[in-house]
Amino acid sequence: VSKRGGKMRCSWFREEFDRNLEALRDMDDELRSALLNEEFRVLYQPLVDAKSRRVVSVEALLRWVRPDGKLIGPDVFIPIAEESGLINSIGLWVLRVACGDALAWGNIKLSVNISAAQLRNPEFPIQLGNIIEETGFPAERLELEITETCLVLDPVVAERSLDIIRGFGVSVALDDFGTGYASIGFLRQFRFQKLKLDRSLVVDSAGDESSRAMMLSSISMARALKMDVTAEGVETQAQADLVRSAGCDQIQGWLYFRPMPPEEIEQHLLLPASPFECERDTYGKKIA
Ligand code: C2E
Ligand code: MG
Ligand code: MG
Numbered sequence: 001v002s003k004r005g006g007k008m009r010c011s012w013f014r015e016e017f018d019r020n021l022e023a024l025r026d027m028d029d030e031l032r033s034a035l036l037n038e039e040f041r042v043l044y045q046p047l048v049d050a051k052s053r054r055v056v057s058v059e060a061l062l063r064w065v066r067p068d069g070k071l072i073g074p075d076v077f078i079p080i081a082e083e084s085g086l087i088n089s090i091g092l093w094v095l096r097v098a099c100g101d102a103l104a105w106g107n108i109k110l111s112v113n114i115s116a117a118q119l120r121n122p123e124f125p126i127q128l129g130n131i132i133e134e135t136g137f138p139a140e141r142l143e144l145e146i147t148e149t150c151l152v153l154d155p156v157v158a159e160r161s162l163d164i165i166r167g168f169g170v171s172v173a174l175d176d177f178g179t180g181y182a183s184i185g186f187l188r189q190f191r192f193q194k195l196k197l198d199r200s201l202v203v204d205s206a207g208d209e210s211s212r213a214m215m216l217s218s219i220s221m222a223r224a225l226k227m228d229v230t231a232e233g234v235e236t237q238a239q240a241d242l243v244r245s246a247g248c249d250q251i252q253g254w255l256y257f258r259p260m261p262p263e264e265i266e267q268h269l270l271l272p273a274s275p276f277e278c279e280r281d282t283y284g285k286k287i288a
């Protein structure tokens with residue numbers, strides 16, 4: 001009985017595996033045509049200065065709007081695009097669109113997420129340089145957000161590419177800090193201009209003494225290395241008060257802004273943001 005059961009399980013796994021593989025391939029084909037058919041959209045989430053609550057930068061966040069109207073988030077399709085290498089073309093497309101959009105937004109900065117596969121591509125710095133030149137976007141206003149996996153996978157190429165990129169005047173931020181293993185040595189080696197404290201650290205700090213200690217020590221370490229600190233995923237006034245008193249320089253989160261389409265950005269650049277502890281949809285409007 002057990003032998004038969006084992007065999008059945010085995011073939012079940014096999015079928016499941018084939019199905020998954022097929023689904024992945026389908027998704028990859030769809031992504032390819034999504035790029036051709038312009039189904040991607042770049043939304044922008046404003047970040048505010050912790051003290052003045054004025055918008056100091058925006059982060060470009062990719063969305064896929066399928067022909068059936070379904071909105072798909074990057075956590076779903078970016079890993080697939082990374083697997084197939086399609087992330088290289090998608091990533092360049094995002095950079096080109098975002099630099100074009102952000103030209104109109106005065107002096108605020110623009111942050112763009114870059115995945116490990118992009119940074120591993122030795123052509124990437126040249127391609128980035130071309131986009132900066134073509135769009136005329138000031139390199140000093142551009143910031144790339146990378147995660148530590150970018151650097152662990154291929155530290156030699158990464159370091160060389162980051163040197164070239166910084167040579168353009170572009171700054172580099174370490175994203176999702178507090179979720180992985182990034183060490184002080186690591187932060188020094190790669191000379192980030194900014195540390196983005198992951199949402200999980202922010203959320204836990206509100207209730208948990210050890211998370212708060214970790215946040216405070218991350219901030220003082222960033223200070224010592226002359227890095228700016230942004231708190232990610234701030235949803236409540238209590239969290240905003242906490243990260244502000246801990247010394248964060250910028251605040252990003254739904255308390256102030258949701259990601260929104262480019263045409264809505266300009267209206268938020270004039271006045272300090274008002275906190276809004278309420279559910280809003282991705283287009284910044286209140287849900288009933
Ligand atoms: P990330 O770079 O850490 O971006 C922050 C994520 O937190 C975004 O999710 C944002 O919408 C979300 N967020 C912002 N404020 C809050 C908040 O107050 N509460 C909560 N719960 N979430 C908040 P999103 O847009 O789904 O993006 C997920 C991840 O996908 C990003 O994480 C980034 O790693 C990746 N990604 C997004 N766009 C791109 C892109 O153009 N290229 C690449 N390579 N990766 C991208
Ligand atoms: Mg990011
Ligand atoms: Mg992050």
Ligand code: MG
Nearest residue numbers: 147175176198
């Ligand atoms: Mg993330």
